[in-house]
Amino acid sequence: MPVRPIILWFRESLRLxxxxxxxxxxxxxxxxxCVYxxxxxxxxxxxxxxxxRWWLAQSLQSLQASLRAAGADLVLRRGAAxxxxxxxxxxxxxxxxxxxxxxxxxxxxxxxxxxxxxxxxGIESKSFPDDxxxxxxxxxxxxxxxxxxFTPFWKRVLAMGDPPQPLPAPRSFRSVSGLTSLAIDDFRLEPTRPDWAGGLRATWHVGEQAARTKLAAFLAQSVQTYAADRDRPDLDATSHLSPHLRFGEISPRQVWHAARFAAAEQPARSAGIDKFLSELGWREFSRQLLYDNPDLARRNLQRSFDDFPWRDDGRALAAWQRGQTGYPIVDAGMRQLWHTGTMHNRVRMVVASFLVKHLLIDWRAGERWFWDTLVDADPASNPAGWQWVAGCGADAAPYFRVFNPVLxxxxxxxDGAYVRRWVPELARLPAPLIHQPWTAPPLELAGAGIELGRTYPAPIVDHKRARERALAAHATLRRS
Structure with a gap:
């Protein structure tokens, strides 16, 4: 009698x-x-x-190739699981x-x-902890x-010691052939008319092997200066692993143990590795929050914010989405996001603060935009980050902390390198002026080929007045 097969349901762990x-x-x-x-x-x-959706298409292609190398097929089906x-x-x-x-x-x-x-x-099922x-x-x-x-949470996690060692990938295994399957293209995951994903294709290598290569390169090079340089968007100082973690092309256990091994091999890297692992801790913290609060993307964790006087300003929201606010660091971040599907974490905080505090637009509008445009749009980290910036989340930044985008x-x-890359119309401005071009003398603007309001927008809101307005709005919550 033939041995009955086991169905392996791939979900968000797209790796072997x-x-x-x-x-x-x-x-x-x-x-x-194997079925997805x-x-x-x-x-x-x-x-x-x-x-x-674009990332998922590439990740499934990578998983399909890995399974074929192991002698198996990936069966693709569509519908209620x-x-x-x-x-x-x-x-x-x-x-x-x-x-x-x-x-x-x-x-x-x-x-x-x-x-x-x-x-x-009469069929058995079994699930395994993983994410x-x-x-x-x-x-x-x-x-x-x-x-x-976060801090007491992370101390508790560290006190528990190392998570289980990662499991090896099977080199080969018995499979079942001849099953009907859709093609990845049948899912219609990639854009066609228009095809806006050219920047994503130019930016990313997707899949399990790409993730492991990226982690190894980061631990061999950038991690040594990570603690000092991680907030610099003009430097390539971060791991770029977040979308790979989002789709399970690499597991948090693999990241943890590779980092700990690197620290043991090169103690000089320990400070950078500890800081790097704490960022993995923020991912964990956000997912624990989502576990307790399934409506994290819809409801304020701090219910006092339910009465916050958000403004409905479609024109300001559109200017923010297009990178046309007149604040170069904000516009650079939003344009990087649209082109590459990612944004440096420091700049994410700056652009989020600008939306909810300078423009007084509901954080949920920003969360939805990030959800649609980020390749690493994580159901936990995305809303948790937005609520943190807005002041209504867990371990949140106080509302009166309003980032000054110029500073x-x-x-x-x-040196303005990040702005020059993503806001090229300002590229000829010197560093002292590039973050506040509206202060440049007319001759300086003319020499740089800039006409404020035409080639680059004037600020859509004044920072000082916007800060005062944000604080006044928050004061209404204290009075109520």
């Missing part, structure tokens, strides 16, 4: 190495059916934005369905539906609440 469900399935010796379900039908799932997997399990007489868990309420609900659907056929360093249940306070302040530019892009 350190994949607990795949490792266990292959270890049984049974044939393994593009699910836009199960209730509660947030549709992917344009940039993440419970129905798709029930049908696949029935047609293949599967013995079990395995998957890596996602510690988010909608995904957990879908997994429960899958388990119930295959159980009705977090620490099980959320371990970090509950006595009242049952999860972490709300931020001068401090973190001191």
């Amino acid at each position: 190495s350190d994949h607990p469900a795949l490792h266990t399935a292959v270890g049984t010796g049974a044939p393994v059916i 379900v593009f699910d836009e039908e199960s209730p509660g799932l947030r549709p992917l934005g344009g940039a993440t 419970a129905e798709v997997l029930r049908t696949l399990a029935s047609e293949t007489n599967a013995a079990a369905v395995f998957w890596n868990d996602i510690a988010q309420a909608p995904q957990r609900a879908v997994a429960t539906e899958v388990a119930e659907a295959v159980a009705a056929l 977090l360093l620490v099980d959320p249940a371990v970090l509950r306070a006595k009242d049952g609440r999860g972490p709300r302040v 931020q530019g001068e401090k973190f892009d001191p």
Whole structure:
């Protein structure tokens, strides 16, 4: 009697190495059916934005190639996961369905539906923890609440010691051939008319091998100066791993252990590695927040902000989205985002502060724009970051902290290299003027080929008045 196969449901762990469900399935010796379900039908799932859809297409291509090298196929199906997997399990007489868990309420609900659907056929299902360093249940306070302040949270995580060692990728395994499958193009993930993804293609190499190569290069070079240089958008000083983590092309355990090994090999890198791991900690913290607050992208964590007097200003929002605010560091960030699908983290804070405090536009409008345009648009880190900047989130920056975009530019892009790259119409201005071109003498502007209001916009809002308006708006919450 032939051995019944195990279905391996790929979700957001689009890799072969350190994949607990795949490792266990292959270890049984049974044939393994690898399937990815593009699910836009199960209730509660947030549709992917344009940039993440593009990334998913490339990531699936990479995963498909890796599986073929191991002697397996990737079966692609579309629809509600419970129905798709029930049908696949029935047609293949599967013995079990395995998957890596996602510690988010909608995904957990879908997994429960899958388990119930295959159980009705008498088929076993099993999930494996994967996307977090620490099980959320371990970090509950006595009242049952999860972490709300980063520093004590991260101290607890560090005190728990190293997470489990990463699992090796299977070199080859038994599979099942001849199953019907869609093509990746059938999912219609990539833009066509218009095709706006040229900048993304020029910027990124996608997939598991690209992620591991990127991590190795970062730990061998940039990490030594990471603590000092990570806030400089004009320098290539960060790991660029966030979209790879977002799609599970590399696991947080792999990042952790590679970093710890590098620190042991080269103690001089320890300070940079500790800071780098704390940034991995912020990802973990945000995901723990989302575990406790499934509506993180919709509701203020601090309910006092529910009455905040946000402004409905479509023209100002559009100027911010297009990188036409008249503040060079803000405009550089927004243009980098549109072209590459990413933005330096320091600049993310600056542009977010500008939207919610200078323009008094609801943080949710910014979160939605980032969700659509970031290749690393993470369901936890994206809203958690926006709520942090707005002052309504966990461990949030106080609302009265209003970033001055001129000072931020001068401090973190001191020579203007970042602005020159993304706002080329200002490229001929000297460094002392490039972050505030409206202060340049007329002859200086003319010599640089700039006509404010025509070739580059004048500031759409005055910083001092905008700050005063933001503080006055916040004062209304204290009075109420």
